[in-house]
Amino acid sequence: MDRIPILKVGDCLLVTIQVDMHDELAMSLQEDLTSQIARYGSRGVLIDISSLEIVDSFIGRMLANIAAMSRVLDAQTVLTGMQPAVAITLVELGMALPGIKTALNVERGMQLLQEYMDEGPEPEETDGSEA
Amino acid sequence: MALKRETYRIDVSNDVVRVRQVARSWAAELKFSLVDQTKFVTATSELARNTLEHGGGGTMTAEIVENGTKKGIRLIFDDQGPGIANIELALRDGYTSAGGMGLGLSGSKRLVNEFEINSEPGRGTTVTIIRWK
Structure with a gap:
């Protein structure tokens, strides 16, 4: 079965x-990512979806699951590159993806992860704003 | 009256990917805006997955329809699965029978212009949607 490649870059995993x-591929990504976070002790996960033309409730749930699982494993997830049409549709569908950090592009996503890794564990989830 | 009509099987999860691509190419053919294409394809994905997961497989029939000068795409998702006992409940946000988020039916209804569901326990389910250009 085909797999989505996961790249290890320093303390981060990039996808x-x-x-x-298809759904099984999404499920296998979820499993592969969590096992790699554990294996490498990764602190950050960046998922770029700029080539995804739709995110439906299944893929949305998979992304939310990845963010939640990596948080439990002490890693921060950032989702980057969501197309505007996808964002509009996702919100209308009823999924605002609460609890997932997002960035407009990979570069900003990496910055966000770097900041997180520099400052150590996140303070209690409030608004996440930095001074 | 349909201007064009095709039927596709939905038996495995790759078929869900394939009918999404069909929905995309038809919507592009009718020159839907990018946002409308995305909404339509997303609704297709939700309903095709329902046909597969809840209906145990079935078909999607796609038609180009006309209403006066306006054109649209009608999709009919049909299965012979267990059916839905309580449609009102199934259409509610957050209601789930499959451990998902319960957005499949209610969410896709918001993404299209017309939405109709017919189901009889034990006989299967038919969901018909239309998105107008």
């Missing part, structure tokens, strides 16, 4: 989803 995923 670029470039194919129209």
